[in-house]
Amino acid sequence: MEFIVKHIWLIPAAPLLAAGAGALLPKRRRRSGAGLAVGAVGVSFLLSCAAFWATLHGGRATSHFRWFDFGATSAQLGWMLDPLGAIMAVMVALVSLLIFIYSLGYMAGDGNFTRFFCFMSLFAAAMLGMVLANSLLLFFICWELVGLASYLLIGFWFQKPAAAAAARKAFITTRIGDLGFLVGMLALYSKTGTLLFYDGGGGCLEQGVIGGVAVSTAIALLIFCGAIGKSGQLPLHVWLPDAMEGPTPVSALIHAATMVAAGVFLVARVYPLMTPQALQVVTWVGALTAVFAAAIAVAQNDIKRILAYSTVSQLGYMMMGLGAGGVAVGMFHLTTHAFFKALLFLGAGSVIHGCHDEQDIRKMGGLRKRMPVTFAAYAAGMMALCGVPLFFSGFWSKDAILGAADHWSASRGPFYLGLFGAFLTAFYMTRQVCAVFFGKPATGEAERARESAPVMTAPLLILAVLAVAAGFFGTPAWPWFQRYLEGGRAGFDLSRLLDGRALTVMLLSTALVAAGITWGGWIYGRAGRGTDPFEKARPALFACLRRKFFVDEFYAATVVRLTAAFAMFCDWLDRVVLDGAVRAVSWLAVALARLNRSVDESVVNGGFDAGTEAVRGSGAWVSRFQNGQAQRYLRVIGLAFCGLLILLLWGSP
Amino acid sequence: MLNEIAFLLCATLTLAGAVAAMTLRNLVHCALCAAGAFAGLAAIYLQLDAEFAGFAQLLVYVGAVAILIVFTILLTRGAEIQPAASPSWRMGVTVGALVTACLIGSIAASPGLHGSPPQTVQAPVKRIGEQLMNQYVMPLEAIGLLLTAALLGAVIIALREPPKPEPPAP
Amino acid sequence: MTTPLAHYLILAALLFGVGLAGALARRNAILVLLGLELMLNAANLNFIAFWRFSSHPGELTGLMFVLFSIAIGAAEAAIGLALVIAIHRHRRTAQVDRFDSLKG
Numbered sequence: 001m002e003f004i005v006k007h008i009w010l011i012p013a014a015p016l017l018a019a020g021a022g023a024l025l026p027k028r029r030r031r032s033g034a035g036l037a038v039g040a041v042g043v044s045f046l047l048s049c050a051a052f053w054a055t056l057h058g059g060r061a062t063s064h065f066r067w068f069d070f071g072a073t074s075a076q077l078g079w080m081l082d083p084l085g086a087i088m089a090v091m092v093a094l095v096s097l098l099i100f101i102y103s104l105g106y107m108a109g110d111g112n113f114t115r116f117f118c119f120m121s122l123f124a125a126a127m128l129g130m131v132l133a134n135s136l137l138l139f140f141i142c143w144e145l146v147g148l149a150s151y152l153l154i155g156f157w158f159q160k161p162a163a164a165a166a167a168r169k170a171f172i173t174t175r176i177g178d179l180g181f182l183v184g185m186l187a188l189y190s191k192t193g194t195l196l197f198y199d200g201g202g203g204c205l206e207q208g209v210i211g212g213v214a215v216s217t218a219i220a221l222l223i224f225c226g227a228i229g230k231s232g233q234l235p236l237h238v239w240l241p242d243a244m245e246g247p248t249p250v251s252a253l254i255h256a257a258t259m260v261a262a263g264v265f266l267v268a269r270v271y272p273l274m275t276p277q278a279l280q281v282v283t284w285v286g287a288l289t290a291v292f293a294a295a296i297a298v299a300q301n302d303i304k305r306i307l308a309y310s311t312v313s314q315l316g317y318m319m320m321g322l323g324a325g326g327v328a329v330g331m332f333h334l335t336t337h338a339f340f341k342a343l344l345f346l347g348a349g350s351v352i353h354g355c356h357d358e359q360d361i362r363k364m365g366g367l368r369k370r371m372p373v374t375f376a377a378y379a380a381g382m383m384a385l386c387g388v389p390l391f392f393s394g395f396w397s398k399d400a401i402l403g404a405a406d407h408w409s410a411s412r413g414p415f416y417l418g419l420f421g422a423f424l425t426a427f428y429m430t431r432q433v434c435a436v437f438f439g440k441p442a443t444g445e446a447e448r449a450r451e452s453a454p455v456m457t458a459p460l461l462i463l464a465v466l467a468v469a470a471g472f473f474g475t476p477a478w479p480w481f482q483r484y485l486e487g488g489r490a491g492f493d494l495s496r497l498l499d500g501r502a503l504t505v506m507l508l509s510t511a512l513v514a515a516g517i518t519w520g521g522w523i524y525g526r527a528g529r530g531t532d533p534f535e536k537a538r539p540a541l542f543a544c545l546r547r548k549f550f551v552d553e554f555y556a557a558t559v560v561r562l563t564a565a566f567a568m569f570c571d572w573l574d575r576v577v578l579d580g581a582v583r584a585v586s587w588l589a590v591a592l593a594r595l596n597r598s599v600d601e602s603v604v605n606g607g608f609d610a611g612t613e614a615v616r617g618s619g620a621w622v623s624r625f626q627n628g629q630a631q632r633y634l635r636v637i638g639l640a641f642c643g644l645l646i647l648l649l650w651g652s653p
Numbered sequence: 654m655l656n657e658i659a660f661l662l663c664a665t666l667t668l669a670g671a672v673a674a675m676t677l678r679n680l681v682h683c684a685l686c687a688a689g690a691f692a693g694l695a696a697i698y699l700q701l702d703a704e705f706a707g708f709a710q711l712l713v714y715v716g717a718v719a720i721l722i723v724f725t726i727l728l729t730r731g732a733e734i735q736p737a738a739s740p741s742w743r744m745g746v747t748v749g750a751l752v753t754a755c756l757i758g759s760i761a762a763s764p765g766l767h768g769s770p771p772q773t774v775q776a777p778v779k780r781i782g783e784q785l786m787n788q789y790v791m792p793l794e795a796i797g798l799l800l801t802a803a804l805l806g807a808v809i810i811a812l813r814e815p816p817k818p819e820p821p822a823p
Numbered sequence: 824m825t826t827p828l829a830h831y832l833i834l835a836a837l838l839f840g841v842g843l844a845g846a847l848a849r850r851n852a853i854l855v856l857l858g859l860e861l862m863l864n865a866a867n868l869n870f871i872a873f874w875r876f877s878s879h880p881g882e883l884t885g886l887m888f889v890l891f892s893i894a895i896g897a898a899e900a901a902i903g904l905a906l907v908i909a910i911h912r913h914r915r916t917a918q919v920d921r922f923d924s925l926k927g
Binding site (some may be wrong): 632635638 | 741748751
Binding site for chain 3 (some may be wrong): 654656657660664667668671672674675676680683684687690691694697698701702703705706709710713714717718721722724725726728729742744745746748749750752753756757760761766767774775780781784785789792797799800803804806807808810811813
């Protein structure tokens with residue numbers, strides 16, 4: 001045990017090595033690539049379990065090391081082990097392991113099998129690094145790596161223009177949130193002088209209120225911007241549904257269970273920084289997102305898109321839980337949601353696989369008899385998501401959130417929004433299940449659907465069991481989960497279930513869920529194929545919901561247009577002004593060179609040539625004096641002698 | 654008085670011989686007249702109390718150089734058909750006359766050359782020998798070397814080369 | 824001895840002039856050498872005359888010089904004539920204006 005507490009970094013290191021090795025493998029080595037990835041994440045899972053076991057016995061650890069120096073200070077990175085991190089690591093590793101095994105079957109027909117597992121290992125490494133980081137800097141690095149892995153995996157089938165566009169959209173939208181995160185990080189650093197979370201009293205989370213309520217709130221909200229982007233909260237939710245262009249295991253792992261939960265985890269991790277004012281904002285954003293997304297999900301026809309909007313909605317619930325009730329409430333729903341949402345996505349993948357890559361629910365139907373195992377698992381997940389009481393984990397976790405919202409002193413608004421959202425959730429899930437599994441098959445493909453291979457159905461069943469069992473760790477009767485995170489012992493006390501207000505909330509939510517399922521089943525269960533009855537009844541409203549409240553169109557008309565115009569302006573500037581200047585300079589240089597050359601040729605060379613010609617000419621002229629006649633030389637000597645004599649004798653006085 | 658006449662006689666002989674040496678057509682006559690000029694000069698040396706120089710002049714110039722010239726003339730026969738004087742002989746004579754005029758002019762213009770000679774002079778051979786061995790021993794040795802080199806050089810230059818052996822037939 | 828120094832010098836000058844004129848005017852190389860010898864002898868005469876009329880005739884400087892000059896003159900004549908013979912052997916001529924291969 002002591003070993004893993006001291007060597008926390010091994011948990012993200014294993015998948016990272018697998019990713020590195022996988023990147024070097026050639027395409028045809030499919031078994032090695034998959035084996036590496038599954039093995040590595042299996043090792044991570046075992047180590048995470050060991051770490052979790054250690055924390056159960058009070059094991060805690062923080063470490064930090066210096067990355068690089070700048071000036072007098074240095075950038076510190078570090079690892080930490082605490083209950084929050086340990087439980088997240090176990091959840092992430094377990095869900096990743098199950099989804100990797102599922103992908104062995106799902107992606108068997110794809111040519112880029114090895115690349116898929118390399119990217120998935122990279123994602124797992126980054127995610128595990130994020131949950132175990134002790135430094136906001138290391139957290140941010142892993143945050144960005146996770147975003148990168150998401151980009152690579154959404155755009156896995158990059159030959160499809162829709163997939164490439166969706167990957168870009170995801171990256172850019174989360175980037176906008178990350179900008180706020182970065183500014184918040186810098187502000188925090190400048191105020192506290194450290195980016196380590198826990199440093200024996202010196203970490204940035206151990207400082208109390210930093211620089212006044214306004215500054216603290218500002219920093220908290222800036223960091224929350226990152227969470228808004230990554231977890232698809234209201235203004236920056238637009239990328240999540242488009243991210244369904246990626247393969248279904250990717251959607252299950254990244255965009256349901258883990259990466260999108262990273263935003264929630266971020267808020268949970270920096271919870272000491274959150275002032276009550278910041279938490280108000282968090283709660284309201286979460287509540288509005290929950291209802292907004294649930295409403296849109298009612299009118300979608302793509303099986304994965306319904307689940308995507310459902311994810312956005314549930315993330316809103318998690319934020320609401322964090323804001324109104326605290327870390328334990330939000331994290332409990334995060335954990336249960338990871339299990340049942342992954343289950344739902346994998347089930348949807350199984351259905352898509354069985355119907356030969358058909359994703360429109362209007363073209364399915366009657367799969368209950370043809371894919372029974374998938375149906376059973378999917379039904380368990382659906383009931384967990386809706387919050388069917390007592391046996392399904394979603395009930396307990398959502399109930400905790402609603403209870404916290406009920407007790408929230410600031411406002412009753414989120415509570416009512418939460419209740420309405422629960423009703424909508426039940427409604428759209430029933431619509432989906434009826435369309436896919438009940439009724440008569442709409443197409444031949446659906447008729448010929450076969451159950452999937454055991455390598456795909458086994459993870460479904462394991463997740464179904466978890467979707468049921470995980471809830472029992474957080475009931476009011478035995479709040480083990482909450483006590484584990486907050487550090488205390490949880491006693492088993494059934495009477496807490498019957499506490500007045502808690503019981504009211506439970507009964508209210510049960511009633512709403514029942515209403516939703518009944519009404520949904522009544523509308524959609526009896527109707528045959530053909531137009532959606534809702535659409536027939538309220539076409540305008542349905543169209544608005546189906547078009548996602550026109551948010552994408554609004555963004556395209558404003559933000560995108562503005563950016564494109566600015567980009568065109570910059571292009572003009574670059575091509576005409578700057579390029580023109582460069583061309584002018586180069587023209588000048590060329591002209592100067594030409595001038596130089598002509599001067600060189602005429603003046604320098606010409607001058608030199610003229611000089612040498614002069615020398616040669618004069619030399620030739622002088623050499624004519626030497627005609628080889630010795631007597632002439634003697635004559636000249638004689639004359640010179642006379643001249644000299646005359647000069648000497650009668651020249652000077 | 655006698656002295657003067659003797660001098661004039663010798664001077665005339667010398668000059669006449671020199672002029673004849675330079676103007677006669679027949680080369681051997683030129684050489685013999687030159688020998689006469691040398692002899693006249695030897696007489697003048699004797700008159701100037703430089704007996705050793707005079708005799709040396711006779712021995713060397715008349716006895717060796719003149720004869721040498723005669724031999725050379727005889728060895729290089731067959732070159733007198735052309736006109737004896739070069740095409741620019743007038744120019745040469747003019748230059749010679751000019752140089753002479755300059756020299757005589759400078760002599761005439763110099764003071765202190767018209768006095769009588771000083772005391773009688775003795776130049777015994779013993780004294781000459783002593784000087785040669787003491788003061789002028791280096792020039793003496795150098796002259797020895799020079800004469801040896803000249804001898805060898807002259808022989809080598811004038812040597813008739815033996816005929817080269819025929820190269821082997823290809 | 825009553826002839827003044829000037830007379831001897833004038834004789835030497837005339838002799839020199841004759842020698843120079845002959846060296847410049849005659850074609851045959853041997854006669855050019857002869858002219859050269861006459862010039863040399865004129866110089867020797869100059870030396871003897873100046874020695875005789877000098878204030879230190881006991882030094883025998885002029886005499887010594889003339890002795891060496893005679894020796895050198897003889898050596899030079901020998902070499903020069905050997906050269907003429909050698910050239911005559913190759914060129915079949917002893918005319919000075921034919922020896923002009925050193926022209927520029």
